[in-house]
Amino acid sequence: MPPLRVEPLTPAAFAPFGEVIAPDAARTQYAVNDGTSQRFHALGHVECDGGAPVLSIFRAQPRALPFAVRVLERHPRGSQAFVPLSAAPYLVVVAEDPAQPPRCFLARGQGVNFRAGTWHHPLLALERESDFLVVDREGDDDNCDEVALATAWRIESLS
Amino acid sequence: MPPLRVEPLTPAAFAPFGEVIAPDAARTQYAVNDGTSQRFHALGHVECDGGAPVLSIFRAQPRALPFAVRVLERHPRGSQAFVPLSAAPYLVVVAEDPAQPPRCFLARGQGVNFRAGTWHHPLLALERESDFLVVDREGDDDNCDEVALATAWRIESLS
Numbered sequence: 124m125p126p127l128r129v130e131p132l133t134p135a136a137f138a139p140f141g142e143v144i145a146p147d148a149a150r151t152q153y154a155v156n157d158g159t160s161q162r163f164h165a166l167g168h169v170e171c172d173g174g175a176p177v178l179s180i181f182r183a184q185p186r187a188l189p190f191a192v193r194v195l196e197r198h199p200r201g202s203q204a205f206v207p208l209s210a211a212p213y214l215v216v217v218a219e220d221p222a223q224p225p226r227c228f229l230a231r232g233q234g235v236n237f238r239a240g241t242w243h244h245p246l247l248a249l250e251r252e253s254d255f256l257v258v259d260r261e262g263d264d265d266n267c268d269e270v271a272l273a274t275a276w277r278i279e280s281l282s
Numbered sequence: 283m284p285p286l287r288v289e290p291l292t293p294a295a296f297a298p299f300g301e302v303i304a305p306d307a308a309r310t311q312y313a314v315n316d317g318t319s320q321r322f323h324a325l326g327h328v329e330c331d332g333g334a335p336v337l338s339i340f341r342a343q344p345r346a347l348p349f350a351v352r353v354l355e356r357h358p359r360g361s362q363a364f365v366p367l368s369a370a371p372y373l374v375v376v377a378e379d380p381a382q383p384p385r386c387f388l389a390r391g392q393g394v395n396f397r398a399g400t401w402h403h404p405l406l407a408l409e410r411e412s413d414f415l416v417v418d419r420e421g422d423d424d425n426c427d428e429v430a431l432a433t434a435w436r437i438e439s440l441s
Contacts, residue, residue, distance in 0.1 A: 168336055
């Protein structure tokens with residue numbers, strides 16, 4: 124099983140897949156509320172083709188390493204954001220094409236917003252049960268494709 | 283200056299103003315990702331009349347008590363959600379009508395989603411600098427009304 128290298132999550136590295144939700148990823152920031160708050164503006168853009176955007180919480184059980192990446196999924200009709208509500212790190216596995224090697228990013232105090240149609244692995248919390256705010260599309264139609272990878276990839280450790 | 287009582291934040295008490303974003307506010311929950319996550323579904327509904335929904339982060343400076351509530355604002359064309367990214371408590375001041383007494387809720391580990399047009403006070407973080415994920419509407423048009431209250435209201439303490 125070939126190894127999958129764990130990369131740091133940066134806006135530039137993640138750009139092919141979506142957006143990083145963190146203050147230092149902001150292109151625009153400004154003071155609001157008479158200067159009592161700083162707004163790091165439009166870090167993520169919600170895509171919603173039909174249906175409606177909703178806010179949900181995912182409570183994720185932690186996964187143990189080493190971990191075998193065997194499946195990916197995508198939501199063709201909407202973006203999907205995960206923003207951690209705790210400080211626990213988590214892994215973000217994505218692919219531009221499931222026939223090519225995926226990439227694995229380590230998120231620390233950062234959220235991600237998968238662009239509509241981005242192939243990604245289901246949530247990979249680490250260390251402990253972790254809550255995430257999720258912003259995605261609610262609709263009656265099917266909006267999830269899943270694929271079993273021809274090759275499984277092994278995440279050995281975080282380093 | 284009349285006192286404003288601080289109430290616990292519950293979905294029922296907050297219903298005239300919007301939604302509480304917390305697992306125990308869920309009407310629907312189910313397992314996802316092969317049972318590794320629990321989805322607390324559609325806690326908040328994003329309203330966006332024109333424009334587009336975006337994810338931002340507000341970094342709020344803490345306010346000291348006692349605090350005088352003198353202004354309210356509303357966004358007629360979109361909902362606005364605040365979800366705390368830290369465990370620090372904060373206050374949520376809202377009014378159905380700015381000519382009537384506002385209400386003040388203490389949020390602990392809970393987010394709120396103001397329904398479009400809900401009068402609310404700018405963010406009132408407590409204790410320490412606090413980051414919030416904000417889901418609201420980006421647009422070129424004006425989407426903020428502000429009002430100075432005829433009577434200021436005093437938040438004395440959290441109890």
